[in-house]
Amino acid sequence: MKSPKSKEAPLSPVCPPERSCKMAMKDLLKPEDIKAALDAFKDADTFDHKKFFNMVGLKAKSAEDVKKAFKILDVDNSGFIEEEELMHVLKGFSSDGRELTVKETKALLAAGDKDGDGKIGVDEFEALIKPPLKPGSLHSHILDWGQHCSGGREPSGGNLKSNLLTFAHSC
Ligand SMILES: [Ca+2]
Ligand SMILES: [Ca+2]
Numbered sequence: 001m002k003s004p005k006s007k008e009a010p011l012s013p014v015c016p017p018e019r020s021c022k023m024a025m026k027d028l029l030k031p032e033d034i035k036a037a038l039d040a041f042k043d044a045d046t047f048d049h050k051k052f053f054n055m056v057g058l059k060a061k062s063a064e065d066v067k068k069a070f071k072i073l074d075v076d077n078s079g080f081i082e083e084e085e086l087m088h089v090l091k092g093f094s095s096d097g098r099e100l101t102v103k104e105t106k107a108l109l110a111a112g113d114k115d116g117d118g119k120i121g122v123d124e125f126e127a128l129i130k131p132p133l134k135p136g137s138l139h140s141h142i143l144d145w146g147q148h149c150s151g152g153r154e155p156s157g158g159n160l161k162s163n164l165l166t167f168a169h170s171c
Helices: 031-040 049-055 063-073 083-087 089-093 102-112 122-129 138-149 160-170
Strands: none
Touching: 031 049, 031 089, 049 102, 049 122, 063 089, 063 122, 083 089, 083 102, 102 122, 138 160
C-alpha cells in the first residue's frame, strides 16, 4: 500500500518536473563572478552587500533581471525576502554559499528595509542593488565616491569643487 496523500509534501527547493522550474542565479549571472564574490566574503562578518552585488554582476543588470533575482531569493514565493531568506541569500547564488551571520543578516535587512516591516519587498531589493540617484545630492555622491577612492578618509569640509579636486587626485 502506498502512503496516503493527505500528508503535506515538505517545501522543497527542487521543483517538481510537472512545473516550470524557477530560474537560478547561474542563468542570470556568470558562474565565475558568483564564485569570486562568494570567495571574497567567505569569512564570517565580512559580507558587504554593495560590493557583493557589484561583484556578482547584479548591479549592472537590468531592472527586469534584478526582479528575477528577487524571485530566486524569495524561496517561499511570499513576495518578500524575509529575514530567514536573507540569511540564506548567498545560497541563492550558489548552493555552496555560506549562511550569513545574525549580525550580517540584521545589517542587510536594515540596509534594505525602508518601510520597516522587517522584510525586503521587490522595490526595496531593487534599491538595495541599484541605489537610486537622488536629484540634488550630487555632492553627497561625490563624497561617497571620494571616500571610496581615498580609503574611507573623511573630507575636510570644503565645497563641491575642492572636494572633487582632492578626490580626483587620490583616485
Ligand atoms: Ca519569502
Ligand atoms: Ca520592507
